Amino acid sequence: MITIIYSFTGTGNTLAVARQLADALGDTTIIPITRAMKDGPLPPEAETADAIGFAFPIYYVDMPAIVQEFVHGLQISGNPYLFGVATCGGSPGGALFNLDALLKTKGAHLSLGAAITMPENFIGPMNLMEPVEKVEGILATARERIPEIADAIRDKRECPLEGSDSTSYRVVASFFRYLITSVYGTTxxxxxxxxxxxxxxxxxxxxxxxxxxxxxxxxxxxxxxxxxxxxxxxxxxxxxxxxxxxxxxxxxxxxxxxxxxxxxxxxxxxxxx
Ligand SMILES: Cc1cc2nc3c(=O)[nH]c(=O)nc-3n(C[C@H](O)[C@H](O)[C@H](O)COP(=O)(O)O)c2cc1C
Ligand code: SF4
Ligand code: SF4
Missing domain, CATH: 3.30.70.20 (Alpha-Beta Plaits)
Incomplete structure (x- = not known):
């Protein structure tokens, strides 16, 4: 089975997970989303893959804007099995549901959406990072999930998406994001x-x-x-x-x-x- 994983990372968690998954699956190419965007919206590999994955970190219980933009511009040929792997600090929210909705606008859908808890990188304005002595344990627990996810992808299983699609959660999360990015103004x-x-x-x-x-x-x-x-x-x-x-x-x-x-x-x- 030929698999492509389009990946985006800020501090390496997602790339590490994508690599572990690629090793478990075999015959897998990881393509950085930023490079795919530079090369054009339709890399040739996308036409022949049996499975296409999207790996990204969660920002404010959603996909990064750059990932949304990429998926929006992607043309999906044939009928590949589509999966998403989101790394997060434990609260993936509706990101994988949003990815599924975006794919549905293209006549496709997400068959598997896994949210993997990794070390937090949200350092400010408030510090959500765990104490350093917990990092190793979090990485080990995350790694244990890889074989099970790889098996599901290999069997092309239809799995429930992980996270929460609830409206109240989305409203609270949007307000929190607005406070931090617009009112406090991190950028x-x-x-x-x-x-x-x-x-x-x-x-x-x-x-x-x-x-x-x-x-x-x-x-x-x-x-x-x-x-x-x-x-x-x-x-x-x-x-x-x-x-x-x-x-x-x-x-x-x-x-x-x-x-x-x-x-x-x-x-x-x-x-x-
Ligand atoms: C701006 C920002 C927002 C984040 N929002 C969330 C969030 O809503 N839920 C969550 O569980 N983790 C959140 N995180 C933590 C990251 O998703 C997590 O650490 C992720 O594994 C980082 O992946 P990377 O190393 O591939 O960049 C956020 C991190 C940043 C920088
Ligand atoms: S400026 Fe923004 S997008 Fe660029 S590396 Fe820093 S946080 Fe990431
Ligand atoms: S802030 Fe200065 S020292 Fe740090 S990476 Fe940028 S150029 Fe280098």
Whole structure:
């Protein structure tokens, strides 16, 4: 069975899960969504795959905007088995139901939607990250789910989508997102402190090309998709959201590197580890 997984990650959790799933399934190609978007809406592999998966992190109980945009523009040929794998901190909300609804507008549907709890990367304005000593256990529990999900995909099973599709949950979540992104304004408050040495990594990994690094400054635009990659991957821990994230530990998945993040953008540099 030939499988494609379109993947998007900010701090590596989703890429690590996509890789584990690819290993369990065999014959699987992982295509970074940001690269597929650069190459055009219809990569040739999409025409021959038996199964197509979408792997992404949950942001505010939904898909990242960049993932929505990608799926919206994707043409699905033939009748592949479609599945979604969302990584989250434990509250996936209606993201997989929303993905299913989006696919239904294309005459397709999601046959399996798994939400896998991974370490939290929501560092600010409030810190939802668990104590560091819990990270290893969360990763181990998540890994245990992979064989069962791979079996269901291999058997092309129709499974109930994971998460919650309730309207009240959606309303509360939208209000929470509005408060944080619009009222508090996380994107406006992203900045580099004087620890920054202008290495340029943040600009090279930002999936939306939202960061510009010059000799004198680092500047953020307004096209942020809230992946928090710039905050967690900065080697100097110089990226902050206002004053709220100062001193908080940074996180990325232990099996994912800056080089993987740069490759996600389609710009490889072997000197980065
Ligand atoms: C802006 C933002 C919003 C988030 N919202 C949620 C959420 O609503 N529910 C949840 O369980 N986790 C939430 N998270 C946590 C991430 O979904 C989780 O850590 C995910 O595994 C990160 O994946 P990545 O490492 O592939 O980027 C959020 C993280 C960020 C940065
Ligand atoms: S990654 Fe950090 S140190 Fe490097 S340019 Fe960006 S903010 Fe500065
Ligand atoms: S600016 Fe930072 S948080 Fe926003 S999309 Fe780019 S890397 Fe992600």
């Amino acid at each position: 406006r408050r992203l900045h580099a402190t004087d620890r920054c040495n202008r290495c340029g990594i943040c600009a090279r990994i930002c999936p939306t090309e939202n960061i510009t690094v010059t000799d004198n400054a680092v500047a953020w635009g307004s096209a942020c998709t809230w992946c928090y990659a710039c905050i967690h991957w900065c080697p100097q821990e110089a990226v902050e959201i206002g004053g709220r994230t100062k001193g908080r530990r940074r996180y990325h998945h232990p099996d994912v590197t800056v080089k993987d993040m740069v490759e996600q953008k389609g710009d490889s540099n072997p000197s980065l580890q």
